Amino acid sequence: MRLIEVAGLHKCFGSGNACTWALNGIDLGLDAGSYTVLEGRSGSGKTTLLNCIGALELPTRGEVLVAGQSLSRLSPDERAAFRLHHIGFIFQAYNLMGILTARENVAYPLQLKGAGRRQALRQADHWLAQVDLAGLGSRRPSELSGGQQQRVAVVRALASGPDIVLADEPTANLDTVTGEALVELLRRLNREYGTTFLIASHDPAVIESAPDVICLQDGRVCAQP
């Protein structure tokens, strides 16, 4: 069984005849441990597809199965629990909590999953050291560079052991060199921990790093050349 199966996925924003079709019938499968980049022009549906896989959006038609579980059948509360236990998100704008320190940001999802504060902070320190941030854990996001904030966001997404990490344009706010370093980091984490990644991006450095690339055009998977 594939970790992610997307079958006949359609997504329309709005209602009735006035709705905007963002996805027009997507079929794809991802294996556990895979590292895939989703490329395509602005408006092609990349973010919408990530959000459907991450249970932030519901399909209009079709299905998303994660580890065999159909996301459409979950109640809103079950979807929130599903996201906490199965999905890690990395966003373009880092989306760290400004009032928390770096280590508290990483520890927070672990605490939501039931870990005690001390244990969660210890794990957070371990993860921050993996991404060269040992010693910076007590800083708040505003006291870190963009690249450092994104590395905090990366380990926040990974620390709770999700089935898949979904990253939406993770290098878009970083300069070229910092972006390339982030790409190398994601690839290393994929190799070392077997974490499954699906990354939406039009950054050439991200696309070149990927053994598998899926292209979207007008809400469909592009025809292969």
Ligand SMILES: Nc1ncnc2c1ncn2[C@@H]1O[C@H](COP(=O)(O)OP(=O)(O)OP(=O)(O)O)[C@@H](O)[C@H]1O
């Ligand atoms: N909440 C929404 N309401 C209405 N239309 C939306 C909404 N979100 C996305 N869309 C539309 O769906 C289509 C796909 O958008 P999406 O954000 O998935 O594209 P994208 O490939 O991520 O683009 P970008 O590279 O600019 O981030 C676009 O036509 C967009 O205008």
Ligand SMILES: [Mg+2]
């Ligand atoms: Mg997008």
